Amino acid sequence: MSKISTLQKIRYKYYAKLPDEISGSLNGIGIEFGEGSEALADQEEIKEIFKLTYGKPAAHFKNGKNAISQHPLNAGVILSGGQAPGGHNVIAGVFDGLRKGNPESKLFGFLGGPSGLIENRHIEISSELINKYRNTGGFDIIGSGRTKIETPQQFESSLETAKKLNLDAIIIIGGDDSNTNAALLAEYFLSKGAKTQIIGCPKTIDGDLKNKFIEASFGFDTAAKTYASLIGNIMRDANSAKKYWHFIKLMGRSASHITLEAALQTHPNICFISEEVEALSLSLGDVVNAICDSVVKRAKNGENFGVALIPEGLVEFIPEIKTLICEINDVVAKEEEFGSLTSAQKYSCVSSKLTAASKLIFESMPQEIAVQMLSERDPHGNVQVSLIETEKLLAGMVKTRLAALKKEGLYEGKFSALTHFFGYEGRAAPPSNFDADYCYSLGFTAFLLVASGLTGYISNIRNLNRPVSEWKAGGVPITMMMNMERRRGENKPVIRKALVDIKGKPFKTFASSRDEWSKKTSFVYPGSIQYFGPSEICDACTITLQLEHEPL
Numbered sequence: 258m259s260k261i262s263t264l265q266k267i268r269y270k271y272y273a274k275l276p277d278e279i280s281g282s283l284n285g286i287g288i289e290f291g292e293g294s295e296a297l298a299d300q301e302e303i304k305e306i307f308k309l310t311y312g313k314p315a316a317h318f319k320n321g322k323n324a325i326s327q328h329p330l331n332a333g334v335i336l337s338g339g340q341a342p343g344g345h346n347v348i349a350g351v352f353d354g355l356r357k358g359n360p361e362s363k364l365f366g367f368l369g370g371p372s373g374l375i376e377n378r379h380i381e382i383s384s385e386l387i388n389k390y391r392n393t394g395g396f397d398i399i400g401s402g403r404t405k406i407e408t409p410q411q412f413e414s415s416l417e418t419a420k421k422l423n424l425d426a427i428i429i430i431g432g433d434d435s436n437t438n439a440a441l442l443a444e445y446f447l448s449k450g451a452k453t454q455i456i457g458c459p460k461t462i463d464g465d466l467k468n469k470f471i472e473a474s475f476g477f478d479t480a481a482k483t484y485a486s487l488i489g490n491i492m493r494d495a496n497s498a499k500k501y502w503h504f505i506k507l508m509g510r511s512a513s514h515i516t517l518e519a520a521l522q523t524h525p526n527i528c529f530i531s532e533e534v535e536a537l538s539l540s541l542g543d544v545v546n547a548i549c550d551s552v553v554k555r556a557k558n559g560e561n562f563g564v565a566l567i568p569e570g571l572v573e574f575i576p577e578i579k580t581l582i583c584e585i586n587d588v589v590a591k592e593e594e595f596g597s598l599t600s601a602q603k604y605s606c607v608s609s610k611l612t613a614a615s616k617l618i619f620e621s622m623p624q625e626i627a628v629q630m631l632s633e634r635d636p637h638g639n640v641q642v643s644l645i646e647t648e649k650l651l652a653g654m655v656k657t658r659l660a661a662l663k664k665e666g667l668y669e670g671k672f673s674a675l676t677h678f679f680g681y682e683g684r685a686a687p688p689s690n691f692d693a694d695y696c697y698s699l700g701f702t703a704f705l706l707v708a709s710g711l712t713g714y715i716s717n718i719r720n721l722n723r724p725v726s727e728w729k730a731g732g733v734p735i736t737m738m739m740n741m742e743r744r745r746g747e748n749k750p751v752i753r754k755a756l757v758d759i760k761g762k763p764f765k766t767f768a769s770s771r772d773e774w775s776k777k778t779s780f781v782y783p784g785s786i787q788y789f790g791p792s793e794i795c796d797a798c799t800i801t802l803q804l805e806h807e808p809l
């Protein structure tokens with residue numbers, strides 16, 4: 258029996274589309290440059306760090322005089338960080354571009370993320386290999402990893418690998434932190450007189466690598482649609498059985514873009530957007546009360562069921578918990594042996610060193626959740642919010658509060674909660690047509706940037722709410738998206754993360770309906786992603802992207 262699903266076999270044959278301006282002969286593709294660029298903020302400090310790559314102009318490819326080198330090139334590719342649907346198509350786009358430029362060109366894939374470059378673990382990508390991965394989800398063709406290239410030794414080893422493989426370019430497919438790393442590597446290689454150019458590609462399901470230059474990170478479309486489909490199924494079950502409240506936590510790290518998109522698609526009874534929670538300085542008690550309010554009102558209508566969406570980063574945005582997390586970070590950083598302590602020892606060590614206010618919150622949490630807050634930070638210093646079971650914390654607190662309301666005669670319903678966490682269900686899903694085309698275009702554009710001799714740029718496709726034929730391809734200097742931020746006690750240049758803009762159209766659209774949704778069952782069931790059929794269901798982009806393109 259074949260190990261390949263029928264869908265996968267058929268999807269191999271999907272012909273990923275390119276924007277018209279870059280789909281013809283390479284001889285007919287010209288490049289146009291804008292004016293010199295500036296960083297988003299802290300320009301002087303960033304200029305000082307990126308002496309050789311700072312200030313370059315954004316580039317745009319269009320029909321015109323040939324600007325694309327067609328010499329044989331050797332390139333390497335790295336998948337960095339969490340999986341996002343479409344990564345294989347980025348590699349396919351780079352591969353096809355290289356081969357279109359010159360059949361002698363070679364593409365190497367570094368294994369297991371950036372550590373593959375540092376340790377020179379690689380494979381050569383052949384057309385037989387890439388054909389097995391076209392339009393598929395996952396990063397399994399070469400694997401991914403979260404190693405950050407940061408020590409002088411790691412930079413040197415990366416350079417050694419690039420020299421050994423005689424690399425003209427390395428394409429780094431990653432999120433904000435990985436693309437920051439790409440910019441640092443580009444600067445380092447230039448400073449060493451190395452020929453290897455570095456180009457980034459914007460990846461992350463979280464949707465937080467976007468700004469006025471990057472309209473969306475790839476993978477967001479497929480992942481958000483996958484979660485919306487699952488949430489819709491749960492809603493339909495809830496509306497059939499009419500006996501459970503479902504608390505659904507959704508991936509997305511700090512940003513609530515995924516949760517917001519899922520809410521726009523499915524109309525839940527309750528949905529928190531972390532960025533608003535922070536702006537309004539809501540306490541954990543306020544969050545619990547907001548849920549109870551909906552439960553009580555719906556119970557009065559005889560509807561003892563509902564769905565609440567919770568972004569995974571929520572706890573970081575509740576001011577009192579944010580302070581607690583900062584204090585925990587300080588304790589963990591100062592305790593050298595912290596990693597080797599047992600969970601119980603970690604708990605009492607932290608608890609004994611917190612301020613009175615934080616200690617009160619820490620100790621009032623169920624111990625298993627408090628311990629989740631102590632888990633190791635990721636290599637970029639981020640709290641691993643996916644490991645904190647906020648959905649269980651809230652379901653438990655709501656239950657306790659409702660029991661108190663019942664005693665006071667303010668609530669008469671029945672409350673039974675089920676909890677879910679959706680993240681891994683969507684990160685490696687077969688890419689939607691949007692992501693299949695977008696990723697292929699990003700990869701092909703990365704090749705064009707390499708063949709145009711650029712370094713320290715991120716591949717950039719715009720006009721994404723339009724048909725693919727009208728998309729615009731180009732590149733933006735990574736430093737243009739940077740500012741200085743405090744990371745692990747030091748000021749560092751980083752790409753500014755895009756959180757949900759609570760003045761933006763997607764949030765406002767959600768906010769204008771949520772009161773009604775909280776009382777009245779208004780669920781929408783989007784169903785699963787469609788790959789074949791009418792264009793309005795197969796090719797539509799996310800509601801977020803559509804709304805972001807509309808005037809305010």
Ligand code: FBP
Pocket residue numbers: 337338339340341432460461462463508509510569641642643680684
């Ligand atoms: P990236 O930022 O690397 O794209 O990862 C996204 C993400 O899926 C987050 O939503 C989530 O918090 C995190 O990865 C979980 O990562 P891991 O599986 O490595 O713990």
